[in-house]
Amino acid sequence: MRKAAALAAAAVVAAAAAIAVRQRLREAKRWARVAAVLSDLQERCAAPAARLLQVSDAMDVEMRAGLASEDGSKLKMLVTYVDSLPSGDEKGLFYALDLGGTNFRVLRVQLGGKEQRVIKQESVGVSIPQHLMSRSSHELFDFIAAALAKFVASEGEDYHLPEGTLRQLGFTFSFPVKQTSISSGTLIKWTKGFAIEEMVGKDIVAELNEAIKRQGLVMKVSTLVNDTVGTLAAGRYVDDDTMIAVILGTGTNAAYTENAHAIPKWHAPLPMSGDMVINMEWGNFKSAHLPLTEFDQALDAESLNPGEQNYEKLTSGMYMGEIVRRILLQMAQEAALFGDNIPPKLETPYILKTFHMLVMHHDVSPDLETVGIKLKEIFQIESTSRKTRKLVVDVCEVITTRGARLAAAGIHGILKKLGRATDSPDKRRTVIAVDGGVYKYYTFFSECMERTLSDMLGEDLAPSVVIKPANDGSGLGAALLAANYSQYLQADEDY
Secondary structure (H helix, E strand, O other): OHHHHHHHHHHHHHHHHHHHHHHHHHHHHHHHHHHHHHHHHHHHHOOOHHHHHHHHHHHHHHHHHHHHOOOOOOOOOEEOOOOOOOOOOOEEEEEEEEEOOOEEEEEEEEEEHHHHOEEEEEEEEEEOOHHHHOOOHHHHHHHHHHHHHHHHHOOOOOOOOOOOEEEEEEEEEOOOEEEEEOOEEEEOOOOOOOOOHHHOOOEHHHHHHHHHHHOOOOEEEEEEEOHHHHHHHHHHHHOOOEEEEEEEOOOEEEEEEEEHHHOOOOOOOOOOOOEEEEEOOHHHOOOOOOOOOHHHHHHHHOOOOOOOOHHHHHHOOOOHHHHHHHHHHHHHHHHOOOOOOOOHHHHOOOOOOHHHHHHHHOOOOOOOHHHHHHHHHHHOOOOOOHHHHHHHHHHHHHHHHHHHHHHHHHHHHHHHHOOOOOOOOOOOOEEEEEEOHHHHHOHHHHHHHHHHHHHHHOOOOHHHEEEEEOOOHHHHHHHHHHHHHOOOEEOOOOO
16 A cells, blocks of 8 residues: 555656656747747847948948939938038027927027027927817918917017017928928928828928918028938037937938038039038938848838838837837747747737837846836736846847947948048048937947947047037027028018
């Protein structure tokens, strides 16, 4: 009897041991599959130095093609009509309106010349009601002009404008526009949820000026710019060597100062300064040298603009989080990364924002506690091992590293076009003004980008190229350009 009991107990122990062995084998196979996906991802996302130089060369070639003709390149290389940037001598009171989405911002700044610079600055943000985004242009611009009038009415005694003087407004409009002068441009199409079809093909500055008149405001739009050009202006205001501006945020773009003689498609008289700011619209850059994966291809195919904005889809805040989600979903499907059941929320497109990604990536706690909290918050994954959380961080790092290194290669391409990427006896200092949430808040991204650019330039040249954060280029930059392009006009002028 005892012998039978002992045998039975031994059988139970053996069975349990066998189950444990099978579980360990299953777990080992599962992690081997996960490791294989990660290894393949690392290989396909790799951006070694040789590839980055190919991307830089391709950017240089596409820039030249875009400057030569309107349809010569995936890069639009738009002539902005900005041929002069702020010098620091600007004085007076100027306004800016920054319309880039479902919110807009109005700003005023009192400038005191080289000695005092920005004496005072104020701004206010306003949300646009949903119904105005698809009604009439009159209703939309009347709403904006009314908010502008209310802001002007709160000017206060700290701001000084000679009586009867026409206020000057810099207008940042971050939608596709065909610019026709420094203060005019026709809308090509709406994006970001706007759908006022009657506005397409119309001069947006004329529409805004008319709405300002209807408010009885003594004000006129003196410059029309996009946020990247504004960032370049804000950068130049604080450093005369600023030649390039880059936005790395929800989207990405670059602008730079080009020699007007190097723009074959420019047929108007050459500007007195000899320079012209070019809005590259570099998010649409495309090259066979960009390291694409099946995740990128699927994202592109299912996007609202398949085949377009390829570079942006690799480097910007709109897309990096979504790429990580797609990778984690495949790992969950093929290797049960989060257990036998796939978390339903993991199948929701764009649920993982790049902000969530940076919070997880920046987690330095020993147990990666923040990663676990975010996985629960976003995907409702109740519990995860440290090993799983570390893998999530590794995926974030692969995608961020690729994006940052490709952004560096793009900047290197601009420097190459300007003749500032190779050592020469007349080595000149070049400052790059950078703005946008990805650059400002994703520390790993910004440090990796700067380190990569330095490596590409080499130890002799790297010290002469400086990256500087440019805060609020889309607001302050527009006001500075308004100051730069306008001497005070009298209110009785026909405007």
